[in-house]
Amino acid sequence: MDLQDKLNQKGLRLTKPRQVVMTILERATVPLSPQAIHQHAIENQADIGLVSVYRTLELLTTMGLVRRVHGQDSCEGYVLASPGHHHHLVCRTCDRAVEFTGTDNLIPLLEQLQHETGFTVDEHLLQLYGLCPDCQN
Amino acid sequence: MDLQDKLNQKGLRLTKPRQVVMTILERATVPLSPQAIHQHAIENQADIGLVSVYRTLELLTTMGLVRRVHGQDSCEGYVLASPGHHHHLVCRTCDRAVEFTGTDNLIPLLEQLQHETGFTVDEHLLQLYGLCPDCQN
DNA sequence: TCCTTATTGAAAAAGATTTTCAATAAGGAT
DNA sequence: ATCCTTATTGAAAATCTTTTTCAATAAGGA
Incomplete structure (x- = not known):
């Protein structure tokens, strides 16, 4: 569509x-x-x-x-x-961004936090910053 | 101090x-x-x-x-x-925020991404959203 | 207490975002 | 194809938010 x-x-x-x-x-x-x-x-x-x-x-x-x-x-x-859940990795120098999915790694952290804080957690914002291949020199 | x-x-x-x-x-x-x-x-x-x-x-x-x-x-x-690196978990309803540390869980993800994208990753922003105990009703 | 200078507050400037409203144009109906 | 309704647009104005400027103030070391 x-x-x-x-x-x-x-x-x-x-x-x-x-x-x-x-x-x-x-x-x-x-x-x-x-x-x-x-x-x-x-x-x-x-x-x-x-x-x-x-x-x-x-x-x-x-x-x-x-x-x-x-x-x-x-x-x-x-x-x-892009469809589904995802996040961005942004280059600090040229601002180029790539999207990534796959945050299964976070699940243990989320569960631990829900347990410790009593909060329910249903959304998250994850952004990474670094240097893209071109800007690493 | x-x-x-x-x-x-x-x-x-x-x-x-x-x-x-x-x-x-x-x-x-x-x-x-x-x-x-x-x-x-x-x-x-x-x-x-x-x-x-x-x-x-x-x-x-x-x-x-x-x-x-x-x-x-x-x-x-x-x-x-609080001192050091940490993140926030924010209640979507009342905006209450709690801080948390401990992002060891992210390390495998970071390494995998660096490998796949060629980016180096040195900073990150992680924020979680959910409902605090009071707002869960 | 004095002296240097970091800091303040008010006003103005600069930017970013939202509202208003008459004119336009999308797209379903004919 | 053409009409008609009404969602949408663009420009200007209004509204915020944030930054600059600068003379007056006050922190804190001597």
Whole structure:
């Protein structure tokens, strides 16, 4: 099911800004801020408003197609979400990001914590930072 | 070594805003935004400026005494940090946060990723979300 | 108590995000 | 193909949030 269908199914419409933002995120290799996405759009002769970028990101995020990525201090930007549960490994130098899944390793930690704290744990945010092969020199 | 000494050691001074922010964070049970901290200060008859709250949070963060906590979508606020590397488990309903250490569980995952991606990994951000005992009903 | 200078608070500047609203255009119905 | 309804857009304004600037203040060593 493509974006068109996913939107129509909810009574929403596939519009130029939505197509453009989606395409930019599909091609991106690093997390992009709303401003950066807007910039990319303009450079690609797609004349969409910054406001629509914000609105589209919010929509795509609630639809689970896009995910927000955080840094330790700042909020970095948005990346395309591949299906299922996953996380990002971001290069500190060039901001390139790769996605990974498979956090079975965390399960013992989660169980131990639930036991110790009495909290139930149902979601987690895991992001790794390092250097990509190109930036290691 | 108390805050006074830690600051003086670096040629910095213990001032009213710094004391106040520190005290508020020491008493807090949930992550607080700069605005929230400022509000608390005013309610406690401590007349400090919002600007100083920002400056103090930045200072305390670089000193490792305070840590920034993130939500999935927004950047939530600041909490007191215990020394060393650790993470947070945040209640989705009441925002209460508990700290935990012990991320040995992550090491196999990190090693596997370094191998698969060619990235080196040297930092990570891990936050868990769930429900605290009180909010489970 | 004095002196140096780190720090403060208020205002202004700079940025980021949200709201408002008339004009536009998606896409189901005809 | 064409209409019609209404979701969506873009621009401007409003609203926050965060950072800078700078003269006045006050920490804390001498």
